[in-house]
Amino acid sequence: MGKNADVLKDGMTCYKKIDKTKDGTGKLEKQRLLRLIEALGGLYPNASTALRYENPFQLLVATILSAQCTDKRVNTVTERLFKKYKTPEDFACADMLELQEDIKECGLFRSKSKSIIEASRKIVEKYGGKVPADFDKLVKLPGVGRKTANVILANAFGIPAFAVDTHVFRLARRMGFSDKKDVLGVEKDLMEKIPKQLWIKAHHWLIYHGREVCRAKKPACGKCPLNELCPKKFLE
Numbered sequence: 001m002g003k004n005a006d007v008l009k010d011g012m013t014c015y016k017k018i019d020k021t022k023d024g025t026g027k028l029e030k031q032r033l034l035r036l037i038e039a040l041g042g043l044y045p046n047a048s049t050a051l052r053y054e055n056p057f058q059l060l061v062a063t064i065l066s067a068q069c070t071d072k073r074v075n076t077v078t079e080r081l082f083k084k085y086k087t088p089e090d091f092a093c094a095d096m097l098e099l100q101e102d103i104k105e106c107g108l109f110r111s112k113s114k115s116i117i118e119a120s121r122k123i124v125e126k127y128g129g130k131v132p133a134d135f136d137k138l139v140k141l142p143g144v145g146r147k148t149a150n151v152i153l154a155n156a157f158g159i160p161a162f163a164v165d166t167h168v169f170r171l172a173r174r175m176g177f178s179d180k181k182d183v184l185g186v187e188k189d190l191m192e193k194i195p196k197q198l199w200i201k202a203h204h205w206l207i208y209h210g211r212e213v214c215r216a217k218k219p220a221c222g223k224c225p226l227n228e229l230c231p232k233k234f235l236e
Helices: 002-016 024-043 056-065 071-084 088-092 096-102 109-127 146-157 166-174 183-193 196-212
Strands: none
Touching: 024 196, 056 071, 056 109, 056 146, 071 096, 088 109, 096 109, 146 183, 146 196, 166 183, 166 196, 183 196
């Protein structure tokens, strides 16, 4: 991170030189947020979803399984799951109790198995076995909320979207991108303050930083390369 820290320091020099005249405070804040995003990109240039998948449907199943479960465990489960159930049709015809056993390690297996089977049936019956690349259609699938829909759009289809999970929600507030107390409010603020072409990447940058440095409990502020740019708001 040493090299990235030097880049960040140069950015800080630029940041401090901004004139605080006529709307200067707003310009200063906008510049700070842009520098934060640029610095995050420098820290995690190869960040991407940790979930393993080969097509949009597999990502949908993996994302449903990831609720209150680590990506590492989900990948372990889906590695064998996708060998047993290869298509949406396979999941749509799956035995509920058998699927519960297959995904039990991921937790919440009863509700997750129900969502996966019902979502699969709807995809087969209404969309010809193809996951729709449309937010409104996605959120109408069983087990799919805003976060999951945005994950699918961004990662499976490359459509700009900003999925807000616990890490993104926490860091967005701590870093000053949003002061909203709800996921939708934070999502809207992030989309307003971060350039659209960076939404997909910024989502992953925030997640990586949340896992590695800016943790929910005992964030490593003293070792964080973003320390000078971060206002450290809403610390628990």
